[in-house]
Amino acid sequence: MAGVPALAAVILLAVSYGSVRIPIGDILAILAGQGDGLPDTWSVILWKIRIPRTLAAALVGGVLATGGVSCQGLFRNPLSEPYLLGISSGAALGATIAIVVAPVSGGAGLGIIGSAAFMGAMTVTVAVFIAAGRGAFKIPSTLLLSGIAIAFLCQAIIWLLMTFNRDQVERITFWTLGSLSSTGWFKVLWLTAITIPATIVLASMGRVLDILSTGYDSAHGLGVKPQRSAAIILAFTSLGTAAAVAVAGSIGFIGLMVPHVARFLGGPSHRNLVIRSWFGGAILLVLADLAARTVNPPGEIPVGIVTALLGAPFLLILARGKKGEGRLDG
Amino acid sequence: MAEIPVTLDCVRWRPQSGTFEFGPVSLEAEAGKFIALVGPNGAGKSTLLNLVSGIITPDEGRIDLFGKAHYEWTARERGRLMAFLSQDPERPFGFPVAEYIGLGRFPHVGPFRSLGKRDCRIVDEEITAWGLEFLESRAVSNLSGGEFQRVRLARALAQEPKILLLDEPGNHLDLSSRMGILNRLREESGAGRCVMAVLHDVNDALLYADQVWLVADGQLLCSGPPQDILQPEKLAQVYGIKLTPFTNGEGLMMLGVPSFVQ
Numbered sequence: 001m002a003g004v005p006a007l008a009a010v011i012l013l014a015v016s017y018g019s020v021r022i023p024i025g026d027i028l029a030i031l032a033g034q035g036d037g038l039p040d041t042w043s044v045i046l047w048k049i050r051i052p053r054t055l056a057a058a059l060v061g062g063v064l065a066t067g068g069v070s071c072q073g074l075f076r077n078p079l080s081e082p083y084l085l086g087i088s089s090g091a092a093l094g095a096t097i098a099i100v101v102a103p104v105s106g107g108a109g110l111g112i113i114g115s116a117a118f119m120g121a122m123t124v125t126v127a128v129f130i131a132a133g134r135g136a137f138k139i140p141s142t143l144l145l146s147g148i149a150i151a152f153l154c155q156a157i158i159w160l161l162m163t164f165n166r167d168q169v170e171r172i173t174f175w176t177l178g179s180l181s182s183t184g185w186f187k188v189l190w191l192t193a194i195t196i197p198a199t200i201v202l203a204s205m206g207r208v209l210d211i212l213s214t215g216y217d218s219a220h221g222l223g224v225k226p227q228r229s230a231a232i233i234l235a236f237t238s239l240g241t242a243a244a245v246a247v248a249g250s251i252g253f254i255g256l257m258v259p260h261v262a263r264f265l266g267g268p269s270h271r272n273l274v275i276r277s278w279f280g281g282a283i284l285l286v287l288a289d290l291a292a293r294t295v296n297p298p299g300e301i302p303v304g305i306v307t308a309l310l311g312a313p314f315l316l317i318l319a320r321g322k323k324g325e326g327r328l329d330g
Numbered sequence: 331m332a333e334i335p336v337t338l339d340c341v342r343w344r345p346q347s348g349t350f351e352f353g354p355v356s357l358e359a360e361a362g363k364f365i366a367l368v369g370p371n372g373a374g375k376s377t378l379l380n381l382v383s384g385i386i387t388p389d390e391g392r393i394d395l396f397g398k399a400h401y402e403w404t405a406r407e408r409g410r411l412m413a414f415l416s417q418d419p420e421r422p423f424g425f426p427v428a429e430y431i432g433l434g435r436f437p438h439v440g441p442f443r444s445l446g447k448r449d450c451r452i453v454d455e456e457i458t459a460w461g462l463e464f465l466e467s468r469a470v471s472n473l474s475g476g477e478f479q480r481v482r483l484a485r486a487l488a489q490e491p492k493i494l495l496l497d498e499p500g501n502h503l504d505l506s507s508r509m510g511i512l513n514r515l516r517e518e519s520g521a522g523r524c525v526m527a528v529l530h531d532v533n534d535a536l537l538y539a540d541q542v543w544l545v546a547d548g549q550l551l552c553s554g555p556p557q558d559i560l561q562p563e564k565l566a567q568v569y570g571i572k573l574t575p576f577t578n579g580e581g582l583m584m585l586g587v588p589s590f591v592q
Contacts, residue, residue, distance in 0.1 A: 207436065
């Protein structure tokens with residue numbers, strides 16, 4: 001498993017760079033409790049800011065990629081991702097309402113905005129499933145269509161709220177673009193508690209995902225309960241993604257992009273694909289976040305812009321491959 | 331006495347919308363028989379297969395597999411018992427042929443174990459049997475319709491099912507591949523499996539099946555040896571087309587050259 005050392009290396013790199021450069025050797029010394037003689041501020045920067053933020057980036061990126069794998073496998077559609085289930089639009093709506101209603105953005109734990117985003121994501125996802133009705137798992141397009149329709153509805157409400165609250169437009173926009181700034185230990189804990197179990201469940205269902213990806217009737221014939229398995233997979237996918245979006249906003253393209261790369265590198269079998277994608281997503285978002293906070297110091301650009309800049313050309317390459325021998329087929 | 335693989339007892343089913351009604355149908359499908367389901371479009375042949383497979387559940391009546399109610403079998407037990415090839419296959423993107431056929435071993439190995447030696451041998455045997463060696467590492471999404479149909483059949487047979495349900499197995503296939511499939515199905519039924527297949531060509535049914543079930547208007551009209559059931563008069567009732575019987579080189583009745591019923 002090359003993922004563990006690769007992720008560890010990337011995390012060290014990300015923790016090392018920033019407004020203040022802390023050499024990796026010194027980081028290891030501070031982590032080992034032998035940082036005597038090094039500036040006190042370094043230890044504060046590491047423990048209070050960079051380490052929790054970088055860990056959060058890894059956890060968010062990992063679970064977004066994992067969700068992409070399960071959606072693409074389940075819907076047998078290389079362009080699907082968990083955001084299509086209404087998670088990002090629901091989160092954005094929740095966050096927008098919180099921004100408009102609440103005078104300040106603070107608050108303990110996830111904060112007012114994060115909590116509202118999480119509740120919005122879960123509520124809207126449940127609404128998407130209800131709207132899709134009983135056939136949702138049998139005909140995936142119903143679920144995707146219902147997700148798209150409800151996403152439009154959420155977007156309309158967001159725009160309406162923006163129209164009436166022009167002074168908050170910037171905050172709403174920036175929240176939607178996604179960012180990992182001001183991520184403390186509580187959020188790391190929150191992400192660990194939800195996304196790690198969700199990822200483990202999804203990874204353990206890898207073989208079942210293989211079977212489901214052959215189609216509903218076929219999966220039934222191969223001895224799984226397609227309805228129940230799909231429901232479990234989607235429940236954990238939604239929960240994990242919502243937890244991530246509540247912390248970091250709707251960071252795009254990870255869920256779409258990483259599974260394709262992981263499939264290309266190690267084949268389509270979901271047994272390993274889920275874990276491989278988790279590492280891929282974690283590594284990618286740690287690096288993207290590093291870029292987001294270092295390209296234009298001392299300011300930051302929203303990390304969603306970085307992932308979009310990487311994602312757009314990637315999608316074009318994917319689309320070109322589709323015409324020929326089918327790069328989409330990994 | 332060995333248990334009967336499939337028993338339907340007064341089974342009725344109605345879709346959520348529409349006027350179609352299936353049943354009441356009672357029947358028994360025996361082991362070692364190749365049963366052809368014949369009848370016009372929309373007659374209920376696929377419904378019958380779906381009911382037996384368990385994809386849909388009857389509104390009334392009871393379906394038993396080997397003397398035990400359908401719902402009493404767990405999903406995986408059912409997968410070891412019965413393979414089902416529906417009509418409209420979906421293709422998972424990226425799966426290589428060999429790995430896809432290996433999914434047929436799922437009911438045996440379960441969600442966590444890897445394929446064992448025996449599983450791999452069975453997969454290899456099916457690959458050879460269907461002449462798929464040259465496709466082994468190609469992605470199923472890049473196969474032609476006929477190639478993919480053979481891959482699906484290989485997957486179904488890798489399940490080692492006692493009951494094989496096939497909805498138009500000859501779909502997408504050229505003449506020789508279709509005959510290859512029908513021959514293989516005959517072999518499998520000869521080896522003791524219960525094969526139920528929807529066949530549209532009455533001559534295929536006449537040549538290959540042990541039994542024909544004639545299905546029309548959601549009812550099982552009659553069943554028996556193909557030569558008795560597929561009589562031109564009976565088919566005229568069902569299809570509204572009069573087929574002309576003739577005798578082939580082996581003295582078997584075949585049907586051809588339709589002349590329209592007045």
